[in-house]
Amino acid sequence: xxxxxxxxxxxxxxxxxxxxxxxxxxxxxxxxxxxxxxxxxxxxxxxxxxxxxxxxxxxxxxxxxxxxxxxxxxxxxxxxxxxxxxxxxxxxxxxxxxxxxxxxxxxxxxxxxxxxxxxxxxxxxxxxxxxxxxxxxxxxxxxxxxxxxxxxxxxxxxxxxxxxxxxxxxxxxxxxxxxxxxxxxxxxxxxxxxxxxxxxxxxxxxxxxxxxxxxxxxxxxxxxxxxxxxxxxxxxxxxxxxxxxxxxxxxxxxxxxxxxxxxxxxxxxxxxxxxxxxxxxxxxxxxxxxxxxxxxxxxxxxxxxxxxxxxxxxxxxxxxxxxxxxxxxxxxxxxxxxxxxxxxxxxxxxxxxxxxxxxxxxxxxxxxxxxxxxxxxxxxxxxxxxxxxxxxxxxxxxxxxxxxxxxxxxxxxxxxxxxxxxxxxxxxxxxxxxxxxxxxxxxxxxxxxxxxxxxxxxxxxxxxxxxxxxxxxxxxxxxxxxxxxxxxxxxxxxxxxxxxxxxxxxxxxxxxxxxxxxxxxxxxxxxxxxxxxxxxxxxxxxxxxxxxxxxxxxxxxxxxxxxxxxxxxxxxxxxxxxxxxxxxxxxxx
RNA sequence: CGGGGUGUGGCGCAGCUUGGUAGCGCAUUGCGUUUGGGACGCAAGGGCCGCAGGUUCAAAUCCUGUCACCCCGACCA
Numbered sequence: 001x002x003x004x005x006x007x008x009x010x011x012x013x014x015x016x017x018x019x020x021x022x023x024x025x026x027x028x029x030x031x032x033x034x035x036x037x038x039x040x041x042x043x044x045x046x047x048x049x050x051x052x053x054x055x056x057x058x059x060x061x062x063x064x065x066x067x068x069x070x071x072x073x074x075x076x077x078x079x080x081x082x083x084x085x086x087x088x089x090x091x092x093x094x095x096x097x098x099x100x101x102x103x104x105x106x107x108x109x110x111x112x113x114x115x116x117x118x119x120x121x122x123x124x125x126x127x128x129x130x131x132x133x134x135x136x137x138x139x140x141x142x143x144x145x146x147x148x149x150x151x152x153x154x155x156x157x158x159x160x161x162x163x164x165x166x167x168x169x170x171x172x173x174x175x176x177x178x179x180x181x182x183x184x185x186x187x188x189x190x191x192x193x194x195x196x197x198x199x200x201x202x203x204x205x206x207x208x209x210x211x212x213x214x215x216x217x218x219x220x221x222x223x224x225x226x227x228x229x230x231x232x233x234x235x236x237x238x239x240x241x242x243x244x245x246x247x248x249x250x251x252x253x254x255x256x257x258x259x260x261x262x263x264x265x266x267x268x269x270x271x272x273x274x275x276x277x278x279x280x281x282x283x284x285x286x287x288x289x290x291x292x293x294x295x296x297x298x299x300x301x302x303x304x305x306x307x308x309x310x311x312x313x314x315x316x317x318x319x320x321x322x323x324x325x326x327x328x329x330x331x332x333x334x335x336x337x338x339x340x341x342x343x344x345x346x347x348x349x350x351x352x353x354x355x356x357x358x359x360x361x362x363x364x365x366x367x368x369x370x371x372x373x374x375x376x377x378x379x380x381x382x383x384x385x386x387x388x389x390x391x392x393x394x395x396x397x398x399x400x401x402x403x404x405x406x407x408x409x410x411x412x413x414x415x416x417x418x419x420x421x422x423x424x425x426x427x428x429x430x431x432x433x434x435x436x437x438x439x440x441x442x443x444x445x446x447x448x449x450x451x452x453x454x455x456x457x458x459x460x461x462x463x464x465x466x467x468x469x470x471x472x473x474x475x476x477x478x479x480x481x482x483x484x485x486x487x488x489x490x491x492x493x494x495x496x497x498x499x500x501x502x503x504x505x506x507x508x509x510x511x512x513x514x515x516x517x518x519x520x521x522x523x524x525x526x527x528x529x530x531x532x533x534x535x536x537x538x539x540x541x542x543x544x545x546x547x548x549x550x551x552x553x554x555x556x557x558x559x560x561x562x563x564x565x566x567x568x569x570x571x572x573x574x575x576x577x578x579x580x581x582x583x584x585x586x587x588x589x
Numbered sequence: 590c591g592g593g594g595u596g597u598g599g600c601g602c603a604g605c606u607u608g609g610u611a612g613c614g615c616a617u618u619g620c621g622u623u624u625g626g627g628a629c630g631c632a633a634g635g636g637c638c639g640c641a642g643g644u645u646c647a648a649a650u651c652c653u654g655u656c657a658c659c660c661c662g663a664c665c666a
Contacts (some may be wrong), residue, residue, distance in 0.1 A: 011599075011617095014615055015600055015602090016600090018601070021659070021660080145590095291666070312665095316664085316665065332663085344666095349666065499624085499625060500625080501623090502624095531623085532624090533625085533627075535624090535628085536627050537627095538625075538627085539626070539627050540627085551625080554624095
């Protein structure tokens with residue numbers, strides 16, 4: 001169809017909106033794709049909606065190709081199903097809640113696992129009905145603590161979420177692979193740079209889990225990639241292989257040394273090299289065992305102190321810790337807590353005061369590198385004193401291990417192939433994971449198997465952030481002149497610009513637009529007349545970012561029009577009588 | 590949650606120190622001149638200055654509260 005600029009519901013802005021920091025956000029507002037309605041909540045204008053609909057169409061086609069069926073749940077949901085799985089409480093401030101006139105609780109759905117599970121329970125009860133994959137493209141609501149970057153993290157957003165239902169693990173694996181393959185095809189078509197990484201699955205009780213991350217600088221996730229093999233993982237999911245235990249029969253006995261004024265790792269290392277120099281090499285932060293305390297707040301309101309022991313040259317990565325302790329939340333151990341635990345000497349905490357068997361009873365988990373037989377310098381639980389040659393497994397025994405230490409570029413690849421890890425920023429665009437039986441168990445979704453026995457169904461969960469995809473694609477493709485859409489998602493196939501005042505230009509442009517439309521293209525025709533100078537039209541066409549721009553202007557007198565490629569900026573002078581054919585060729589590749 | 594900054598027509602901003610008829614640029618409307626890289630002139634419409642209290646003869650401006658947005662921090666022993 002043809003959309004005319006003279007009547008399209010659009011106003012482009014010359015200046016950047018003051019509240020937008022991220023480039024894609026600025027340009028989507030400036031080019032008239034979206035408007036802010038409330039914090040983290042956006043209105044979709046015609047141009048934006050076109051892009052959104054095209055992305056949805058690509059997703060729908062690929063979902064159909066794997067036999068997934070579309071349905072749609074309400075966004076306004078009753079409390080009961082979320083109560084049954086504990087998430088009414090677990091979500092805390094993260095969801096929008098409301099009440100009807102009778103005082104009954106409702107929520108705006110942040111995600112729909114419960115509803116999918118229940119609808120299958122409602123309709124199906126036999127293994128013969130499985131496998132099944134169903135999905136929806138739905139508006140989700142999450143009351144984010146800090147919405148940011150326009151569409152990248154909103155409080156209202158569109159998500160495609162699918163679920164697979166299988167009677168056994170082999171079936172789940174097949175469903176998972178089918179979705180994963182479909183996602184590869186979808187993200188290839190959406191035309192941005194992405195990487196598939198291993199993700200943290202433990203939180204939802206599942207097993208296999210992978211994320212599709214767009215490689216963009218404004219991404220909120222950090223992932224690592226191996227320099228030699230194909231290993232790639234979200235830092236939250238990197239699992240450090242525990243080194244083999246070290247024999248410690250010959251290790252010297254531990255001893256306490258005075259280390260006055262050494263409350264930090266740096267001051268401690270400096271002191272050791274001065275007062276207790278090693279024969280083989282200088283002391284480093286990696287020789288020390290630092291013990292960091294956190295307060296965990298469980299969803300049921302219970303609090304617990306957790307101590308984490310890790311090599312002194314590493315910090316605790318909050319995102320990794322968050323993933324490990326989920327659904328509990330954590331906060332730093334504060335002055336008030338120190339005051340309540342006089343046995344803990346701030347800056348000099350050692351394993352002696354930690355562990356469930358110790359006087360404090362504080363649960364003590366260590367980094368996997370702290371294996372049996374390793375020797376450490378660590379706090380002696382008294383100000384100005386440390387212990388040297390404290391051997392793990394001999395002098396102290398932690399309650400377990402935890403993957404919370406930061407992962408650094410240059411760390412060895414967990415696959416042990418000699419490669420090292422390099423870090424990059426990414427934005428989560430899609431997530432596939434094997435949910436398993438968590439929701440089916442909580443909501444009692446069972447079917448009869450071929451032997452007439454009830455079995456719990458196993459599920460997979462597969463999401464794509466649709467509105468986020470609009471922003472991520474924009475972010476990954478824009479340039480100095482504006483948006484620059486890949487052909488598959490652009491709001492139009494071609495922009496026809498009538499640049500000039502001569503009536504014959506408009507007649508030709510009108511005719512060309514009609515012919516392109518008749519050939520099945522989506523055409524944006526800049527038919528504005530009057531005080532609009534050609535420069536304004538060129539700037540707008542570039543800002544809006546349709547991939548092909550046809551300029552019908554002064555060249556028409558010589559029988560040529562200009563066909564420009566938005567991305568490369570290259571322009572070709574094409575004879576007027578061959579423009580239709582030429583543009584069709586360009587658009588259809 | 591803490592710190593900083595900012596809220597004034599659709600968008601970008603000035604005015605606030607020192608209270609006294611609300612301004613500029615872009616956008617919009619009309620007329621005229623212009624027409625290949627965000628033209629020009631003249632005229633016009635549009636804002637209870639985030640919101641709520643207070644001080645005052647008088648508040649965009651001073652005071653208190655509140656809400657929102659942006660940025661930074663969320664810190665390690």
